[in-house]
Every structure is written in C-alpha cells, then in structure tokens.
Amino acid sequence: MEKRLPTVEMWFLRRIFRTSWTEKKTEEEVLRLTDTNRSLLRLIRKKQMEFFGKINRHDGLEKLMLHGKVEGRSARGRQRQTFMDILSRFFNTPNKSLSKLDIFRQSEDRETWKFLIVDVCARPDT
Known part of the structure; x- marks a missing residue:
C-alpha cells in the first residue's frame, strides 16, 4: 500500500x-x-504516530488492545501486521532503533513524543 x-x-x-x-x-x-512536494505519506505517518500517542496516554479499551495479547491459537499462514509493527518500523534506522517497549514509554510524555514525531517525519526516507 x-x-x-x-x-x-x-x-x-x-x-x-x-x-x-x-x-x-x-x-x-x-x-x-x-510548486508542491510529496507529503501524503509523511502526513499519514505523522497522524498515525499522533493517534498512537493519544491512545497510549489515556486509559481505555484502545490502550488495552495495544498492550494486550489475544488468547487462543494464532491463525494459519502469514501473520497480519499489527499497528505496533508498523510504528516500530518508522523508528528502525541506524541512529534511532527503538523497541516496542521504548515506544510505549516515550509516548507517555507528550513533549518527548512530539519531538520524536518531528524527528521521524523530517527524515528524507519518510
């Protein structure tokens, strides 16, 4: 996509x-x-990261779904990509390699998360 x-x-x-x-x-x-530049993909990634930060800062069902694990057997075949897999891929660069746990911790602080979003969206590959 x-x-x-x-x-x-x-x-x-x-x-x-x-x-x-x-x-x-x-x-x-x-x-x-x-007189424009390509910005659609960058805008989508920024909005996804802002949404994740908002969900992670508030207690609710959405946060439980991000942190939780569904019981039962996993489906056959190739596993579906999760929202966390997509977010962690944004941070996988040589200088910024964050694990999923680090992403959860960083998003708890709103100001730190904003700076991290700006850093990720400012990269030329995004």
Whole structure:
C-alpha cells in the first residue's frame, strides 16, 4: 500500500492542476509546476504516530488492545501486521532503533513524543 501512495498523490496533483498524461510530463516537472512536494505519506505517518500517542496516554479499551495479547491459537499462514509493527518500523534506522517497549514509554510524555514525531517525519526516507 505504501508503494501506491506516491502514485496516487501524483494522480491527485495531475487532476487538480489539469495536467494530462498525454503531455508526457515527468513527476518532477509536475511537482515543480504545482510548486508542491510529496507529503501524503509523511502526513499519514505523522497522524498515525499522533493517534498512537493519544491512545497510549489515556486509559481505555484502545490502550488495552495495544498492550494486550489475544488468547487462543494464532491463525494459519502469514501473520497480519499489527499497528505496533508498523510504528516500530518508522523508528528502525541506524541512529534511532527503538523497541516496542521504548515506544510505549516515550509516548507517555507528550513533549518527548512530539519531538520524536518531528524527528521521524523530517527524515528524507519518510
């Protein structure tokens, strides 16, 4: 899904600014003409991290679901990705490698979590 988002973003920009595919303009040309940059994936990641921080700071069913483990047998085949797997992948870089437990602890403090979100979203690969 993440691989499709940049394509969809370019499609949106072409539709908004009425740039036809038959004009054979590259993505860089379209971005330069529209005076924008790619930000859809970065915005989605930022909102996911903000949502996680909010859930983790408040006691409720959502927090229990993030911390808890479902009893019973696991399903056959490839396991589904969890929200925590997706979040921990954002932090896996050579200089910032946080475990899931560290992510839970860091999100408890709102100011620290905000700075961490800015740090992750400022990276060129996001």
